[in-house]
Amino acid sequence: MLREFLQSHLPQYLYVIGRPHLARMNYNELKIHILGLFEPTQEFDSLKIRELLSTDWTLKLTDKAVEMALLRYWRQGLLSRTRRAGRFQYALTERGFARKEWLLNNG
Secondary structure, eight states: OHHHHHHHHSOTTTOOTTOSOOSSOOTTHHHHHHHTTOOTTOEEEHHHHHHHHHTOTTOOOOHHHHHHHHHHHHHTTSEEEEEETTEEEEEEOHHHHHHHHHHHHHO
């Protein structure tokens, strides 16, 4: 599901199928991957986000890298977060939705 979404929304130079690894990500590439997981009313905990990202075999991300990205996006106001059952639940904010749309259109 994520792969199809990314294939249809990312320029070819950002997302290449068949490459077993990415040497270095474009600055906004991870942001597009993470924000692309969310619909306006969806919430995911950090574990679910890591699981969804791990299904894309072109991404080689450590848990710490994902956690730090989520923290950055929360600080930037792109994601909201609440703590439930010992985990943070993340949701897309209006600002995050606008940024996601802008990135997908202007990549």
